[in-house]
Amino acid sequence: MWTPSPAGYYVHIPFCTAICDYCGFSVQRSKGAHIARYMEALSTEIRRYADAGRLNGHRFVCGHFGGGTPSAIDAEDLISIKRLIDSCCDVSSDAEVTIEVNPISFTSDKAETYAKGGINRISIGVQSFDDQVLRTIGRPHRAGDVEDAIEVVHQAGFDNFSLDVIYGVPGQTVDCLREDLTRAAATGASHLSCFRLEIIPFTALKLREGAGLLPSRLDESQLNEMDDVVREVLLGLGYEEYGAFNFAKHGYRSVHNRVAFVAPQCDYVGFGVSSYSFMNGHIYCNHADLLNYEKEIFAGRDPIALAHQATSMELMSRYFVLGVKFQRVPRAGFIERFGVEPEEIFGRVFDELSDLGVLKLDGDDYVVTGKGRRYINNVCKSFYVGDNRGKIQYPQFVSNLSVEQVLSYAKKASS
Incomplete structure (x- = not known):
């Protein structure tokens, strides 16, 4: 009766050194951004929860710093947020705390700061070891940067790290995918998340496709073959499949995934712009527009754009909607x-x-x-x-495209 309920937290860092062409998240370039102002707003939001006692009765067994690219900001600034959460909330002493990093902004100094600050899991946005695939999807790094990032992980002593791999990229071959998977496993990664590429509206990749600047999309039979190859290769290399996109070495399944998605799901709270929460039977999310988020915070209000108390029927639906993704x-x-x-x-x-x-x-x-x-x-x-x-895409969606990008690709499409 008195045992705290297990829960997880998520912190959104909306800054990137460069924005990938396929990205539809609430992000902006770190160069010229008012990072200090955002971090102040983020700290204020967390303290607001703590002062109101909103998280009482929950023990946090995992945390996740995502974005955006958390490694794009100063490591000490990020660790200060983790320390604040540790001081405000009941965080388990063995909580799994993950940080997402990008190969071009992840350094040995940052890795050391993360480790000393209590981060115990790294998630690297590799996507591919093939430079042509990386160019096609508009990633700013190259295969050499990935190798450097893997070396940093090992030098810093992280034995629990995950790699993201994207496949189904226009022009990509099955042999290229096999090579990506083999190289990803050879890094010693304890966890791999493998996603089919989605070319979604209001992204630079969609504009490039419309302008005829991409190879032809793969057809359904090719994508299905790639699905099979992912499972075949990774199961053969000793990984366990535990979700539609996730493969882990024994004992290294993501705690964040278990808390937030695997049925029966637990509560989780999201801090920062555009973050979602599910707490005490309520589903809500923060403003996706950064200025609106900060405006509400500094006015002493919750930065919540949408909130809904789930009905019993919705909670039963949620049990299966999320649970099915983990098969x-x-x-x-x-x-x-x-x-x-x-x-x-x-x-x-x-x-x-x-x-x-x-x-x-x-x-x-x-x-x-x-x-x-x-x-x-x-x-x-x-x-x-x-x-x-x-229901259509949530209406507060904010594209990270600039007017200049739209005009540039429109001009290329008409030429």
Whole structure:
């Protein structure tokens, strides 16, 4: 009854040395940015939570500094935020705390500061070891920078580190992907997150595609083959698949993923611009526009743009929507949490997905099949309820494109 509930925290650092062409997040270039002002706002938001006792009853078993690129700012500034959270919240002594880094802004000095400050897991945005792939997606680093970053990780003594790999890039071959995966595993990474590239609206990559400046997109059969190659190579190299995009060495599954996504999910709180939270049955998110976020903070108000108390039906939906992404959803946890069997709520959905061959009952768990992995997002959406069905992109989305970029690619498209 009195045991604190396990929870996680996320801190958004919206600054990057350069913005990648495929990025649709709330970010801006660190050069010329008012970083000190943002860090002051971030500290103020965290203290506001602490002073109001909002996080009482929660023990934080993990933390995640993402963005943006946390390594783009001064390491001591970032560690000061971690210390503030440690002093304000009940943080477990063995909490897994991750920081996302970019190869061109990650240095040995920063790695040492992170380690001394209690960061115990590094996530490196590698994406590819092939310079042509990196150029296609507009990454600012090259393969040599990746090798340097891996060396820094090892020198600093981090045995728990993850690499991000993107595949399905226009012009990419299966052989190139195999090489990327083999080289990623050879680094000794304890965890790999492998994502299909999405070319989303309002990004530079989408403008480049519209201007005819990209190779042709891969077709569905090629993408499906790459999905299979990812699993084949990484399972063969000793990794465990534990989600639609995640592979880990034994004992190194991400605690952040377990808390925020794996059913039954726990609470998590997000600090900073555009961050999302799920706390005490409420779903809410901060302003995605940096100026609006700071304006609300310095006016003594919460920087929340959208808030909603989830209904019982929405909470049951959420259990499966998020849980499905990690491929195995336990019935027992659902029954314990909601006091009803999932078939009474989602019986029709289970039947439809079973008939399609994308979801099956394995013992007492619902498990996504190999076919279902190819359509994982649609399997998740099958469990949407109420106003969430058919809802478009959240309306406070803020593009990081500049007017100059739009005009430049429009000119290239017409030439």
